[in-house]
Amino acid sequence: MTNAPGPNAxxxxxxxxxxxxxxxxxxxxxxMSSPVGVIPNLAAHLIDAGGKRIRPLITLAAARxxxxxxxxxxxxxxxxxxxxxxxxLHDDVVDISAMRRGKRSANLIWGNSAxxxxxxxxxxxxxxxxxxxxxxxxxxxxxxxASVIAExxxxxxxxxNDADTxxxxxxxxxxxxxxxxxxxxxxxxxxxxxxxxxxAIALETFGRELGLAFQLVxxxxxxxGLAATMGKNTGDDFKEGKVTLPVVFARDAGDEAxxxxxxxxxxxxxxxxxxxxxxxxxxxxxxxxxxxDAARAHANAARQALSQLPANAYREALSDLADFVVERAx
Amino acid sequence: MTNAPGPNAxxxxxxxxxxxxxxxxxxxxxxMSSPVGVIPNLAAHLIDAGGKRIRPLITLAAARxxxxxxxxxxxxxxxxxxxxxxxxLHDDVVDISAMRRGKRSANLIWGNSAxxxxxxxxxxxxxxxxxxxxxxxxxxxxxxxASVIAExxxxxxxxxNDADTxxxxxxxxxxxxxxxxxxxxxxxxxxxxxxxxxxAIALETFGRELGLAFQLVxxxxxxxGLAATMGKNTGDDFKEGKVTLPVVFARDAGDEAxxxxxxxxxxxxxxxxxxxxxxxxxxxxxxxxxxxDAARAHANAARQALSQLPANAYREALSDLADFVVERAx
Numbered sequence: 038m039t040n041a042p043g044p045n046a047x048x049x050x051x052x053x054x055x056x057x058x059x060x061x062x063x064x065x066x067x068x069m070s071s072p073v074g075v076i077p078n079l080a081a082h083l084i085d086a087g088g089k090r091i092r093p094l095i096t097l098a099a100a101r102x103x104x105x106x107x108x109x110x111x112x113x114x115x116x117x118x119x120x121x122x123x124x125x126l127h128d129d130v131v132d133i134s135a136m137r138r139g140k141r142s143a144n145l146i147w148g149n150s151a152x153x154x155x156x157x158x159x160x161x162x163x164x165x166x167x168x169x170x171x172x173x174x175x176x177x178x179x180x181x182x183a184s185v186i187a188e189x190x191x192x193x194x195x196x197x198n199d200a201d202t203x204x205x206x207x208x209x210x211x212x213x214x215x216x217x218x219x220x221x222x223x224x225x226x227x228x229x230x231x232x233x234x235x236x237a238i239a240l241e242t243f244g245r246e247l248g249l250a251f252q253l254v255x256x257x258x259x260x261x262g263l264a265a266t267m268g269k270n271t272g273d274d275f276k277e278g279k280v281t282l283p284v285v286f287a288r289d290a291g292d293e294a295x296x297x298x299x300x301x302x303x304x305x306x307x308x309x310x311x312x313x314x315x316x317x318x319x320x321x322x323x324x325x326x327x328x329x330d331a332a333r334a335h336a337n338a339a340r341q342a343l344s345q346l347p348a349n350a351y352r353e354a355l356s357d358l359a360d361f362v363v364e365r366a367x
Numbered sequence: 368m369t370n371a372p373g374p375n376a377x378x379x380x381x382x383x384x385x386x387x388x389x390x391x392x393x394x395x396x397x398x399m400s401s402p403v404g405v406i407p408n409l410a411a412h413l414i415d416a417g418g419k420r421i422r423p424l425i426t427l428a429a430a431r432x433x434x435x436x437x438x439x440x441x442x443x444x445x446x447x448x449x450x451x452x453x454x455x456l457h458d459d460v461v462d463i464s465a466m467r468r469g470k471r472s473a474n475l476i477w478g479n480s481a482x483x484x485x486x487x488x489x490x491x492x493x494x495x496x497x498x499x500x501x502x503x504x505x506x507x508x509x510x511x512x513a514s515v516i517a518e519x520x521x522x523x524x525x526x527x528n529d530a531d532t533x534x535x536x537x538x539x540x541x542x543x544x545x546x547x548x549x550x551x552x553x554x555x556x557x558x559x560x561x562x563x564x565x566x567a568i569a570l571e572t573f574g575r576e577l578g579l580a581f582q583l584v585x586x587x588x589x590x591x592g593l594a595a596t597m598g599k600n601t602g603d604d605f606k607e608g609k610v611t612l613p614v615v616f617a618r619d620a621g622d623e624a625x626x627x628x629x630x631x632x633x634x635x636x637x638x639x640x641x642x643x644x645x646x647x648x649x650x651x652x653x654x655x656x657x658x659x660d661a662a663r664a665h666a667n668a669a670r671q672a673l674s675q676l677p678a679n680a681y682r683e684a685l686s687d688l689a690d691f692v693v694e695r696a697x
Contacts, residue, residue: 071521073518153461153483154524157513165511176494177495184492194481
């Protein structure tokens with residue numbers, strides 16, 4: 038176990054895995070190429086926009102932690118990033134997003150149709166990469182994750198504008214749409230390192246718990262983090278009528294008038310004034326802190342899962358990552 | 368080689384493969400199940416709407432032709448149908464379709480977002496099915512086909528409303544968006560039968576040529592077939608400003624005024640009167656007959672590819688299918 042997470046755990050992980058990561062980026066660019074110009078252009082717009090590559094870093098670190106390296110984990114890491122990218126492109130169509138990674142989103146520039154089809158292309162290419170490893174076990178892990186992610190996205194769509202979404206239901210959605218890929222990314226790294234047994238299960242648990250923490254912190258940040266104030270990156274979930282964990286906490290602790298407020302803004306009309314009131318209610322009920330407590334518990338479980346694995350620089354870096362995921366909201 | 372195709376070659380193929388096909392349908396229904404109710408509902412709306420299962424039948428027949436049978440080809444056949452279904456769901460979003468297989472299209476009932484996400488789910492499940500076969504070679508074939516299909520769809524999107532689309536360009540789109548899956552379906556059947564060499568290549572050629580014929584006949588039928596008259600199933604391509612082979616023939620044979628007409632209706636506004644004029648121009652230049660001649664040439668090439676394979680009931684049925692694909696437009 039380590040402490041002193043610091044704000045740069047992702048950067049330090051990227052430095053530790055610099056050679057692997059450069060190879061992964063080369064694989065990504067090679068496999069997103071196509072004579073059909075829209076494809077590399079649209080894909081590069083998203084993939085080169087400065088995503089943090091957290092998921093592929095987890096795959097690479099999981100493999101290295103167990104003594105694995107070389108082409109297999111790199112191809113899987115690239116495949117994981119492609120699955121993630123395809124999901125983002127389709128998410129932006131579903132959510133009618135206008136911004137992604139600080140840039141205009143691809144659907145706004147190239148249209149929804151191109152985003153759907155290029156997402157399909159990247160998804161297919163992720164399987165081409167997995168096939169190149171020749172490892173049916175990792176294909177199984179990532180293909181299962183892909184269908185669970187799609188299930189999670191449909192669950193989220195069905196729950197949209199449903200003000201009564203329970204905490205359990207919400208966590209089920211998060212487990213599917215976000216944590217499943219983190220879990221598969223970590224497990225695939227272990228399997229690619231030739232360690233499909235207990236160590237793969239431990240790393241899968243690490244990934245799942247990290248993914249849960251990651252999403253809950255994102256939910257908190259979408260309401261401005263602990264300060265719960267408006268900022269340029271806040272309010273997307275509110276605008277879309279999504280019930281996330283902060284809303285669950287505030288709603289369940291609120292009185293009848295407050296619950297009526299949440300019902301109205303989640304399922305019906307909502308304006309800027311409503312967002313200001315929502316922030317006030319989140320503060321009143323300590324909902325952001327409670328959400329971050331839940332995230333912290335998952336991050337701790339993630340670190341705990343690492344304890345049975347070999348102690349080395351990769352394990353330390355993953356442990357730091359679990360801390361960092363929560364710290365970034367403070 | 369066989370003659371006397373008759374109108375029921377698909378039905379006869381389905382009868383010949385009745386046991387396999389029933390098993391494939393069971394696999395399809397098992398793998399499209401999900402606790403997330405929208406998924407099986409939307410998927411069943413499409414998959415149970417009476418599609419002819421031509422692609423899975425090709426996989427099954429290819430395997431049986433070479434002495435293969437059992438679980439492997441059935442799982443692949445189900446996977447092929449899932450890839451096709453996912454493509455249809457996304458196509459309908461891209462084309463803003465209102466009808467599919469004689470019913471309201473899924474995007475109209477459940478919305479575009481659900482169609483995108485359930486398409487993703489079916490696509491992921493197709494890989495789950497392939498993984499179950501444990502055969503990395505068929506995964507390679509179908510994963511490659513999936514990315515080629517997506518490329519073809521993006522190519523088609525980029526060519527939409529481009530009145531200058533050449534015949535060569537159009538055939539490139541058809542080869543990718545339609546023929547690649549027919550080719551992969553046939554080849555995967557051969558590989559699943561344990562015959563990955565020359566026989567698989569012959570069946571791949573059969574599939575590709577059949578797919579090209581199939582699409583060109585569809586293009587002709589979208590203008591009413593040889594009669595080139597309006598009907599309840601005609602005019603979709605025209606409404607979407609798609610340049611298909613009949614339009615290529617009429618445009619290239621037309622005078623300057625006619626080319627100006629095609630430019631206007633493909634890239635700009637078009638009404639019911641314009642469709643009537645388009646049909647007249649197609650008749651004047653014999654464009655439907657020329658398209659069906661091209662389809663017939665591909666169907667002949669498909670039958671020709673079968674000649675080096677063992678002569679049995681499955682080969683005969685596939686040969687009849689090639690004839691039927693063209694005959695249905697007469």
